[in-house]
Amino acid sequence: MSARDVDVVVIGLGPGGEFAAQKLAEAGLRVVGVEQGLVGGECPFYGCIPSKIMIRGAGTLAEARRAPLLGGPTDVTPDWSLVARRIDKQATNHWNDDAHVDRLVEAGVEVIRGRGRLDGPGRVLVDGADGDGHELVARRGVILNAGTMPATLPIDGLADTPYWTNREVVKVTELPSSLVVIGGGPIGCELTQAFARYGVEVTLLEVADRILGPEEPESSEVIHGVLESEGVTIRTGVKIGNVRHDGRFHVDLGSEVVSADQLLVAAGRRTLLTGIGLETLGLADDLKMIETDERMRAGERLWAVGDATGKGAFTHVSMYQGAVAVRDILGEDGPWADYRAVSRVTFTDPEVGSVGMSEKQARDAGLQVVVSVADIAESSRGWIHQVGNEGVIKLVADADRGILVGASAVSPAGGEVLGLLAAAVHAEIPISTLRTMHFAYPTFHRTIEVALAGLEF
Ligand SMILES: Cc1cc2nc3c(=O)[nH]c(=O)nc-3n(C[C@H](O)[C@H](O)[C@H](O)COP(=O)(O)OP(=O)(O)OC[C@H]3O[C@@H](n4cnc5c(N)ncnc54)[C@H](O)[C@@H]3O)c2cc1C
Numbered sequence: 001m002s003a004r005d006v007d008v009v010v011i012g013l014g015p016g017g018e019f020a021a022q023k024l025a026e027a028g029l030r031v032v033g034v035e036q037g038l039v040g041g042e043c044p045f046y047g048c049i050p051s052k053i054m055i056r057g058a059g060t061l062a063e064a065r066r067a068p069l070l071g072g073p074t075d076v077t078p079d080w081s082l083v084a085r086r087i088d089k090q091a092t093n094h095w096n097d098d099a100h101v102d103r104l105v106e107a108g109v110e111v112i113r114g115r116g117r118l119d120g121p122g123r124v125l126v127d128g129a130d131g132d133g134h135e136l137v138a139r140r141g142v143i144l145n146a147g148t149m150p151a152t153l154p155i156d157g158l159a160d161t162p163y164w165t166n167r168e169v170v171k172v173t174e175l176p177s178s179l180v181v182i183g184g185g186p187i188g189c190e191l192t193q194a195f196a197r198y199g200v201e202v203t204l205l206e207v208a209d210r211i212l213g214p215e216e217p218e219s220s221e222v223i224h225g226v227l228e229s230e231g232v233t234i235r236t237g238v239k240i241g242n243v244r245h246d247g248r249f250h251v252d253l254g255s256e257v258v259s260a261d262q263l264l265v266a267a268g269r270r271t272l273l274t275g276i277g278l279e280t281l282g283l284a285d286d287l288k289m290i291e292t293d294e295r296m297r298a299g300e301r302l303w304a305v306g307d308a309t310g311k312g313a314f315t316h317v318s319m320y321q322g323a324v325a326v327r328d329i330l331g332e333d334g335p336w337a338d339y340r341a342v343s344r345v346t347f348t349d350p351e352v353g354s355v356g357m358s359e360k361q362a363r364d365a366g367l368q369v370v371v372s373v374a375d376i377a378e379s380s381r382g383w384i385h386q387v388g389n390e391g392v393i394k395l396v397a398d399a400d401r402g403i404l405v406g407a408s409a410v411s412p413a414g415g416e417v418l419g420l421l422a423a424a425v426h427a428e429i430p431i432s433t434l435r436t437m438h439f440a441y442p443t444f445h446r447t448i449e450v451a452l453a454g455l456e457f
């Protein structure tokens with residue numbers, strides 16, 4: 001096997017790696033992308049897109065069920081096959097990544113299917129899926145975008161059961177009549193609500209004392225209430241003793257055993273950095289996360305982007321970081337990575353949009369914190385909306401600087417309401433300026449004006 005010279009090798013073609021590979025090739029560099037699974041990564045095939053298609057279907061059912069109260073009688077018959085077909089045919093092309101590969105090849109990227117590993121600065125060895133080995137020398141360097149897999153839980157008996165993770169759940173064609181979900185994070189909450197709206201009896205188990213733990217307590221409270229009102233059973237603070245499977249799943253919580261036809265584990269992610277050759281660059285070979293600087297540099301001629309950097313496991317963060325790495329590799333002068341105003345949306349109904357720091361994070365950072373919470377249901381638009389109007393706007397301000405450092409928008413279309421708040425935190429718009437804005441009537445985002453008025457300093 002003789003080494004081949006190129007400019008850049010990208011190991012892992014998730015959203016950030018795919019983006020970076022394309023941009024660098026379009027800029028005229030010789031780029032090789034190495035992917036052991038599907039080009040595009042988790043988001044289009046097992047994550048964001050399929051889950052949001054489920055949520056879209058479930059949301060239309062929820063709205064139709066609200067119609068008798070507001071619009072007129074409806075007869076709603078859930079049909080999961082519409083969702084399954086959309087995911088299979090429209091979204092994933094039967095889990096075929098040709099469209100992603102074609103886009104890269106068109107841009108000039110050489111795509112090698114196989115497992116890549118580092119072999120010193122700028123050097124990559126690939127165990128090709130076709131049995132061939134490849135030795136690549138990347139003159140400028142390597143971008144690592146290895147991403148994550150579902151975390152495996154050390155629960156007695158679990159590994160011997162045919163439980164679902166996000167990998168299996170996106171391929172479901174027939175719904176179970178009951179489902180236990182382990183993990184009340186974004187995946188657990190989004191899918192719990194989607195399945196419940198299709199008539200599945202769902203029990204959600206969360207080890208922490210509240211679901212959506214990293215979000216504001218007010219956000220968790222709204223979503224907890226909404227899920228329960230839609231028939232979901234929620235247990236928080238649980239300790240799972242063991243899991244058994246005898247055709248049905250039995251989850252032992254000590255004080256009770258929860259049984260269901262299916263089990264979904266959505267309890268976090270694990271990175272794929274072990275065995276990827278980090279030690280050949282002098283880094284530890286058992287890292288859970290990879291440290292990066294503001295240019296996404298992680299070592300000698302090594303850049304890292306995506307979930308494995310620990311800066312927010314979101315597609316838009318991975319792509320943002322990919323763009324930063326591209327600028328650095330092309331010798332541009334920034335702008336470099338800044339995580340003050342990372343925005344994220346959990347696509348429950350209501351959506352939970354948030355940006356920047358939570359109140360706790362701001363207090364822990366020693367800021368002079370002032371907060372304000374305003375109720376969406378009490379706004380004119382909330383009143384008009386009626387059923388499904390639960391939500392809050394929460395603002396976290398740094399009183400010393402007179403700016404917002406964080407905010408949450410739990411609301412119908414909360415992810416869209418978030419836009420204004422994300423701009424405010426990102427651009428450090430003075431609160432005095434925000435207070436003088438026109439807030440169109442009657443919108444959900446007008447509740448931001450109420451929350452701004454409630455900031456006392
Ligand atoms: C159910 C679900 C829903 C989600 N919903 C959203 C959402 O609504 N919005 C949002 O922003 N984010 C969402 N996410 C998160 C989002 O999918 C990830 O943040 C996103 O995919 C970015 O991940 P990444 O760039 O780190 O790489 P990944 O998408 O994890 O891809 C990494 C790729 O690297 C490959 N790879 C790994 N090691 C090697 C190797 N040694 N050699 C070759 N290839 C390798 C893998 O096969 C994989 O294809 C969701 C995730 C899940 C699971």
Ligand SMILES: NC(=O)c1ccc[n+]([C@@H]2O[C@H](COP(=O)([O-])OP(=O)(O)OC[C@H]3O[C@@H](n4cnc5c(N)ncnc54)[C@H](O)[C@@H]3O)[C@@H](O)[C@H]2O)c1
Pocket residue numbers: 153182183184185186187188190205206207208211212213238240266267268269312313314344345346347
């Ligand atoms: N809309 C979005 O942007 C979106 C949607 C889904 C996922 N994602 C991304 O994917 C990541 C992974 O999602 P996730 O929900 O799997 O992970 P997560 O780490 O965000 O949440 C996992 C939850 O499982 C709980 N948990 C862990 N072990 C448990 C146990 N033994 N018993 C009961 N509960 C347990 C945790 O306390 C936590 O609340 C997210 O952090 C997010 O960044 C984003």
